[in-house]
Amino acid sequence: MADPLKNVLDDLPAPVPGGIAARARAAAAPDYLSGLNKEQIDAVETLDGPVLVLAGAGTGKTRVLTTRIAHILATGRARPSEILSVTFTNKAAREMKDRVGRMVGEAVEGMPWLGTFHSIGVKILRRHAELVDLKSDFTILDTDDQIRLMKQVIQAADIDEKRWPARLFAAIVDNWKNRGLTPSDLPAGDGAFGDGRGRELYAAYQQRLKTLNAVDFGDLLLENLRLFRTHSDVLARYQDRFRYMLVDEYQDTNVAQYLWLRLLAQRPASSVIPGRSEAANPEPSDTEAGSGFRVRSSGASRNDHENLRKPANIACVGDDDQSIYGWRGAEIDNILRFEKDFPGAKVVRLERNYRSTGHILAAASHLISFNQGRLGKTLHTEGEPGEKVAVTGAWDSEEEARSIAGEIETMGRAGHKLSEIAILVRASFQMREFEDRFVTLGLPYRVIGGPRFYERAEIRDALAYFRSVCSQTDDLAFERIVNVPKRGIGDATVQILHDYGRAHRVSLMESARALSATEELKPKVRQTLRDLVASFDRWRTQLDQISHTELAEVILDESGYTGMWQAERSADASGRLENLKELVRSMEQFENMRGFLEHISLVMDVESGEQQDAVNLMTLHAAKGLEFDTVFLPGWEEGLFPHQRALDDQGRAGLEEERRLAHVGLTRAKKRLRIYFAINRRIHGLWNTTVPSRFLDELPEAHVDVREAASGFSEPRSRFDRVEPFSSGYGTPGWQRAQARKENNNERGRFVKTPVTIEGTVVGTSDASAAQFSRGERVFHQKFGYGLVTDVDGTKLTVDFDKAGQKRVVGNFVERV
DNA sequence: ATGTACAAGATTTTT
DNA sequence: TCTTGTACAT
Numbered sequence: 001m002a003d004p005l006k007n008v009l010d011d012l013p014a015p016v017p018g019g020i021a022a023r024a025r026a027a028a029a030p031d032y033l034s035g036l037n038k039e040q041i042d043a044v045e046t047l048d049g050p051v052l053v054l055a056g057a058g059t060g061k062t063r064v065l066t067t068r069i070a071h072i073l074a075t076g077r078a079r080p081s082e083i084l085s086v087t088f089t090n091k092a093a094r095e096m097k098d099r100v101g102r103m104v105g106e107a108v109e110g111m112p113w114l115g116t117f118h119s120i121g122v123k124i125l126r127r128h129a130e131l132v133d134l135k136s137d138f139t140i141l142d143t144d145d146q147i148r149l150m151k152q153v154i155q156a157a158d159i160d161e162k163r164w165p166a167r168l169f170a171a172i173v174d175n176w177k178n179r180g181l182t183p184s185d186l187p188a189g190d191g192a193f194g195d196g197r198g199r200e201l202y203a204a205y206q207q208r209l210k211t212l213n214a215v216d217f218g219d220l221l222l223e224n225l226r227l228f229r230t231h232s233d234v235l236a237r238y239q240d241r242f243r244y245m246l247v248d249e250y251q252d253t254n255v256a257q258y259l260w261l262r263l264l265a266q267r268p269a270s271s272v273i274p275g276r277s278e279a280a281n282p283e284p285s286d287t288e289a290g291s292g293f294r295v296r297s298s299g300a301s302r303n304d305h306e307n308l309r310k311p312a313n314i315a316c317v318g319d320d321d322q323s324i325y326g327w328r329g330a331e332i333d334n335i336l337r338f339e340k341d342f343p344g345a346k347v348v349r350l351e352r353n354y355r356s357t358g359h360i361l362a363a364a365s366h367l368i369s370f371n372q373g374r375l376g377k378t379l380h381t382e383g384e385p386g387e388k389v390a391v392t393g394a395w396d397s398e399e400e401a402r403s404i405a406g407e408i409e410t411m412g413r414a415g416h417k418l419s420e421i422a423i424l425v426r427a428s429f430q431m432r433e434f435e436d437r438f439v440t441l442g443l444p445y446r447v448i449g450g451p452r453f454y455e456r457a458e459i460r461d462a463l464a465y466f467r468s469v470c471s472q473t474d475d476l477a478f479e480r481i482v483n484v485p486k487r488g489i490g491d492a493t494v495q496i497l498h499d500y501g502r503a504h505r506v507s508l509m510e511s512a513r514a515l516s517a518t519e520e521l522k523p524k525v526r527q528t529l530r531d532l533v534a535s536f537d538r539w540r541t542q543l544d545q546i547s548h549t550e551l552a553e554v555i556l557d558e559s560g561y562t563g564m565w566q567a568e569r570s571a572d573a574s575g576r577l578e579n580l581k582e583l584v585r586s587m588e589q590f591e592n593m594r595g596f597l598e599h600i601s602l603v604m605d606v607e608s609g610e611q612q613d614a615v616n617l618m619t620l621h622a623a624k625g626l627e628f629d630t631v632f633l634p635g636w637e638e639g640l641f642p643h644q645r646a647l648d649d650q651g652r653a654g655l656e657e658e659r660r661l662a663h664v665g666l667t668r669a670k671k672r673l674r675i676y677f678a679i680n681r682r683i684h685g686l687w688n689t690t691v692p693s694r695f696l697d698e699l700p701e702a703h704v705d706v707r708e709a710a711s712g713f714s715e716p717r718s719r720f721d722r723v724e725p726f727s728s729g730y731g732t733p734g735w736q737r738a739q740a741r742k743e744n745n746n747e748r749g750r751f752v753k754t755p756v757t758i759e760g761t762v763v764g765t766s767d768a769s770a771a772q773f774s775r776g777e778r779v780f781h782q783k784f785g786y787g788l789v790t791d792v793d794g795t796k797l798t799v800d801f802d803k804a805g806q807k808r809v810v811g812n813f814v815e816r817v
Numbered sequence: 818a819t820g821t822a823c824a825a826g827a828t829t830t831t832t
Numbered sequence: 833t834c835t836t837g838t839a840c841a842t
Contacts, residue, residue, distance in 0.1 A: 116831090118831085252831095492818090621830070
């Protein structure tokens with residue numbers, strides 16, 4: 001049997017004359033350690049054995065990690081190809097590569113194992129695909145494909161798709177995979193999904209993937225785990241190869257990633273250093289990880305008598321206070337447990353913050369101290385105290401947006417760079433009001449983390465064409481474009497193709513070819529299919545004849561796809577055509593279409609050209625890892641932040657994650673931090689009175705300035721357009737304060753029964769008779785003022801307001817006058 | 818096969 | 833309120 005590692009080794013760059021170390025040393029800035037503080041140098045220089053770098057926000061985490069790589073190379077401890085360096089996003093990987101490159105020059109080009117968990121997973125899996133029943137040219141399904149495949153499985157299992165939609169099951173399976181669970185790890189018959197058929201469906205889905213020679217994102221790691229567990233020789237080779245392992249954002253690793261790292265961090269017998277008795281063996285006999293899942297130690301465990309293993313040189317960098325991805329499987333326990341997992345691990349804390357001013361840092365530290373499950377760090381700064389954190393209450397979300405946009409406008413006029421200003425929201429629906437406001441004011445802004453280039457429909461369609469050309473067996477791609485543009489091939493025809501394909505065990509493309517030669521289909525459909533298949537055959541032969549960019553244009557043209565968008569007169573059609581051009585342009589840097597497809601199935605973002613000066617608008621999640629001079633944090637209200645759903649579903653753990661999110665938000669600011677909350681917010685179209693977030697009460701009074709929203713200059717919509725000033729201390733818990741305020745207002749007949757959910761209980765006024773109204777009654781609404789009820793529909797009323805005109809409101813929000 | 822009418826659901830998101 | 837997806841008519 002061929003050596004499975006053979007081709008891996010072939011791909012490695014040839015040894016550099018004069019030695020990598022020498023060259024790296026020469027290329028490295030002689031003072032690459034200068035400018036680092038003592039803690040940072042310590043983290044860089046601890047090269048032997050496991051290290052956990054516990055680094056707070058703004059302490060130079062990434063710098064430490066990259067310098068460490070440079071240091072390893074410069075001291076000649078490992079060749080570039082012997083370093084495994086994992087990050088979570090392609091962006092982070094790219095940045096790391098750039099930074100290392102700057103420090104050690106070209107040597108970084110020889111670092112094939114610097115990348116995301118997924119990109120490295122693919123790389124390994126392709127080499128050994130046949131060992132886990134895959135072909136090395138397996139396709140990687142994205143979420144969309146995954147859901148469509150799941151749909152087929154659910155239909156085949158005859159399960160009510162209404163009760164168990166495919167997208168839900170796809171999400172559940174994804175979650176299982178994040179936790180390293182395979183179908184056989186699940187209890188049979190138990191569990192709610194599909195009336196207790198979760199395991200069966202999961203297995204069927206995996207079976208479909210195998211038939212299609214495809215893997216989903218979760219499989220990239222899961223199949224790696226399987227490979228390593230079942231082929232100890234392969235595992236041993238990689239264990240041996242990776243002399244140094246570095247992991248960024250360790251607090252975000254999920255169970256599968258953790259297990260994968262653990263397997264690699266075990267030392268094979270070959271690396272045993274005789275006589276090193278102090279060496280701790282990081283390999284556990286058996287580790288509990290997540291829901292009853294056990295790591296079976298593979299190959300190496302057979303050498304259990306051999307206790308003298310050199311501990312792995314694994315270095316993880318992370319901040320337990322920045323773990324905000326629990327909801328997608330990140331196990332904060334991984335970082336909390338590090339020292340147990342890797343006995344003898346050295347823990348280095350980076351606590352000097354280089355980013356924020358004193359007040360901001362104090363506010364962030366105080367807030368996060370309310371969390372219980374944390375390793376604890378005390379960040380300090382030697383910089384200026386700066387401005388206090390400003391907390392501002394606005395009457396409603398509109399005023400909040402108006403006020404923030406106004407402040408930004410003023411700052412812009414005062415010469416502040418807009419790109420150094422960011423608005424970080426909890427949920428994306430909050431963005432809309434800001435966008436509206438910016439458009440009105442003509443302030444340039446950019447939304448970060450919107451729908452990504454490769455997720456846009458037109459791009460996915462084009463890619464599906466390319467995929468179908470490159471691989472005749474890519475059924476999901478074929479199905480996507482078989483009727484795009486519309487050719488008169490509907491669901492019914494596709495179903496026939498599917499049936500034929502399943503019966504004869506051929507792909508959809510083959511089914512189409514076969515069926516278009518028979519009498520089975522209507523003449524019209526038959527001809528269409530025949531033409532389509534002929535087109536694909538033609539394009540396929542052109543793969544080797546013309547350049548792939550040229551071919552891409554040919555395909556999009558001849559298929560009628562470009563024509564489809566040209567014919568469409570909608571507003572965004574031209575943008576879509578522009579995107580298609582951009583897609584073709586981005587293909588240039590690849591050698592061929594196959595290489596391009598391989599790349600884009602993993603890399604989901606594309607550089608968005610021009611960097612103009614614009615305000616940044618994004619979610620708190622998207623803001624992680626970024627920093628700005630000025631940060632605005634709107635929407636600090638109970639129910640929105642912390643989000644009600646997080647509290648309901650996760651309880652205290654959910655609250656703590658929300659608090660970490662708040663901490664991430666606060667620590668994005670370098671110089672100015674402004675927090676806002678609105679007293680009234682429209683949720684799902686209805687106005688709700690809200691309560692200031694409990695997180696506001698967790699900010700230290702000494703570092704906070706409470707303000708009133710500058711009311712702005714807009715036309716007053718009602719005489720209640722102004723905020724009640726409230727500057728009473730933050731000593732009383734927020735909800736009590738709000739409650740007191742509400743009651744005060746009630747005395748003056750201005751606020752009405754407003755149920756507000758706090759920690760699961762409904763806090764509202766006790767007047768139970770409030771609900772019933774009838775036509776013709778005069779009512780008062782806190783936002784719209786006085787009006788006349790013109791219609792009653794259950795709890796919803798139609799009211800003709802004196803000033804605001806006709807609105808539909810919920811009865812709870814108006815009061816009889 | 819495709820257009821329209823209505824109901825449901827509406828954190829966070831990478832690969 | 834507004835978007836998205838499905839049921840039904842054309």
